[in-house]
Amino acid sequence: MSKLPNPVQQLLKRAQETPNAPYLHQPIKGVWRSYTWGEVAEQAQRMASALIGMGLKPGDAVAMTGMNNAHWFMADFACGLAGLIGVGLYPKQSEDAVRFIAGHAGIKAAFIGPMPDAAGFLAALPAEVTRIALPYPGVAPCAHSWEALAAAHAPLAQPVERAADAIWSLIYTSGTTGNPKGVIMTADNLAFTIAGVLRDQPARASGEHFLSYLPLAHAFERGAVEVASLYLPAQVHFLEELEKLPETLAMVRPTRFYGVPLVYSRIQGGILKKLPQAKIDRLMRLPIISGFIKKKIRKGLGLDRAWLVISGAAPLPRPIIEWFAKLGIDVLQGYGMTENSIYASVNLPGQNRIGSIGKPYVDAGLRIAEDGEIQCRHAGNTPGYYKDAEKTAELFTADGWLRTGDKGHIDKDGYLFITGRVKEIFKTLKGKYVSPAPIEGKFGTNTTVEQMCLVGAGLFQPMLVLSLNADARKLPREQVEAGLVATMNEVNKTVEAHEEICKIVVTRDAWSIDNGLMTPTMKVRRNEIEKRYGELLAKLEADRKLQVYWED
Template identity: 90%
Template sequence: MSQLPNPVQQLLKRAAETPNEPYLHQPVNGVWRSYTWGEVAEQARRMASALIAMGLKPGDAVGITGMNNAHWFMADFACGLAGLIGVGLYPKQSEDAVRFIAGHAGIKAAFIGPMPDAAGFLGALPAEVVRIALPYPGVAECAQNWDQLIAANKPLATPVERGADEVWSLIYTSGTTGNPKGVIITAANLAFTVAGVLRDQPPVASGEHFLSYLPLAHAFERGAVETASLYLPAQVHFLEELEKLPQTLAMVRPTRFYGVPLVYSRVQGGILKKLPQAKIDRLLSIPIVSGFIRRKIRKGLGLDRAWLVISGAAPLPRPIIEWFAKLGIDVLQGYGMTENSIYASLNLPGQNKVGSIGKPYVDAGLRIAEDGEIQCKHPGNTPGYYKDPEKTAELFTADGWLRTGDKGHIDSDGYLFITGRVKEIFKTLKGKYVSPAPIEGKFGTNTAVEQMCLVGTGLYQPMLVLSLNADARKLPREQIEAGLVATMKSVNATLEPHEEICKIVVTKDAWTIDNSLMTPTMKVRRNEIEKRYLELLGKLEADRKTKVYWED
């Protein structure tokens, strides 16, 4: 294993070598403030002293929440310097989840950043948790605040030592069912995965720039952006408001851009609002102007210098990948999970097979089990779930391989494909089993659909529940309905009779974190969809004529 320094050692190294180089860039009310490596290290060291002065001991847990910002990073670095365990909390997490995580992790203090509905979040924290407000407008008033603590405490002279296999941070999986599980991440886990990134995705000579906007409570943003920025190094720019993503992306022009399928479908929609598809096709068909148009669109998006554009968390429909490819943007799919430090496989520039999730990393130790499950064994794998030996035992095979729960296969060229979930199948009332993921993947060719979920438990034949994207909701229903029926017929022609979709239900509301139909990492909560719509679907089964039902 590479003997890389741990993250805070790396921070101090950067601060000593390049103290005046810019590192973090934070917008506040539209005005940008930059922090150098020296300033970030100084503030983190002072906050580490403040946490120790509060009586926190090495191994204590500290929560960090709020929208992504420079002080989220600094708070996490302060925890690392003080020997504390940083625990990210989603700002839109349900109160029940906040209450559970705070108690399960034993959180002693929590950094509170800008967030919606702060009152509900703070109300779910145990009264004894010390609240520390990050220095941003609109942050809820707390007993302590960042700037005062920084001013009152001297920088911590020496980081608290901890072993490579001790708990560095806890990342609670958002979970589609049950309580979140606390995934243990160690310094050894981080050292292994960072070494792999440096090997396979080395920094560009001109310098790396990131845009941080995906949730920092999630393993991907915490690892691929926060941690990787220390080692590449990379300058990190933050998003002040989600609505400002297009403008901020165009201004930052990141060298690496990461997104989930929903982001790419909305980026596509934004372009098509300004430039209709027919016009794009016409311009790209003219040899003299096609190259200019591609460059102009890429620059307008802010992806003109992005050499690595990655989509993860869920399958990105092939038509969207091919649409971006026509513009000269290769959106690369990768694969990983919190439990293996998001380290399994990745398509790379020049080594991209559309539809796959890339070739396994050379040291990912990946295998396909007899039942088709993807399993891996490498030093980035978590030691287990915090305070949950039973779930930890279920996570690993008898010979020590991590069970991903995903089914897949590796083709003759060495590329990995996901074909579904090991347990995510349902049985219809006909007694037949159906695997929903491949069917949903086929339906992804319909660009009007934003999210979908195939259900069939308690039904004689599967039905597809879906939500439309914002642009599709503005179109005539007859047009959308015709497209959905055409897609359904096309997909059904590839399926066994018991798998065929018999009806489509278009929901009246978008699926969001707030209405519990999506996890904070933008995964569909299948059990919530089934719970919410099963009674309606049961009633609709008797209607043989209607193929598309509109909820409203």
């Protein structure tokens, strides 16, 4: 395969070949505005000229933040055209993280989009950072506006040239501990991974459509949606408000849909609100009606033309995968990390083994180390962490393989399974080691649970801390507790005595980015759970009879 053009070269190619074809679709207060390839390219070229006019030099860092929107893409493309380094910031990034990243990356300018709690975010940005407001309602006032800058500058005639191995963007990992690390991405990294996607998940002749709602500051949405849309090509529709995901999904009907486990559990909950499980089971037993019901549900969800439905970031409980499969929706689990451009393994239609994270890409260079760690070596791997030689050295083995930190195995048919994290294994006071991930996975059969975390360091026996989903919080407590105890007993039958769950703690509040228990990419902050609940768990251990403790 010949080498792919870099993303902005590809954008200009699309704009030249199909200038009037629709590309980005943006809702503003419920009214949709579409942008063609030609319009997107021209806006990005005008903004590139504006950034250069402000005195920014090739290699300077520029941030984009706010909810996903069409101008987030255009701002990123403008950085690419001007030879600048694009840095995504989560709209709910903590103020400490914003301060750290702004200083560490040396951010010179920032595009500000719509976001909740903008005041704290903007206060954390250094005063010398030039602020540019994206053209959306409710965006905090900035020194410059997108419309004024674009109108005042002619389109940049030629993209600023840079080497294929120069820094294209910095993606700061949200991290469950310590300061975020700036993962370097180059044009070479992007070209390699996109070539793999085009090979294994080629565009359908009928056209491709994405719904962009997962954080664009994360490597997955940036690569699998923003960058991939340039090459497939694909039309991209944006979500205006998170609360409108069900109705927007039903309207957009994407051909490829990506989500994290929490999204799929909430989609399941939404269906069960309208159609109770007992009724679904009854209808599914009727040969002719069952096919009609499946089709109706898929269309109601907006997944009726989705040929690729992917779940990632964390394990999706097997019961949820099987539940969707009965409706004719194959939710395929994939695997990767920011440091390897989210390029390791994936299940594909017709090649799906439930419980696995798929077969490694043919060029992923994946191996299982002696200690069980999954390691990979390919051209999508980051050159390292920005301004952090020590952490970069820790990321790679002596012979150049990237350490994922995940433990796993490959079965006889080539499917990869994750068995836990290398560093998440804890030792109880009995001196026994426990790997939490497999036990948490088994507890995933209980559909009342939204998030969970098995802890045991400093305890004689592991305990499970969990939060309930919104529907479960409305049920009688006795009913929920009986279900939790039943699941605990079933799980305990399958593990060693030292791994058995001795108690369950049901937290008062849902876990979120706001309360610090989840990362912006919806991963559980295990260290925060241990810190927040460690003292309580130690006290509860003395009560031998207690099985379920309700925080409230």
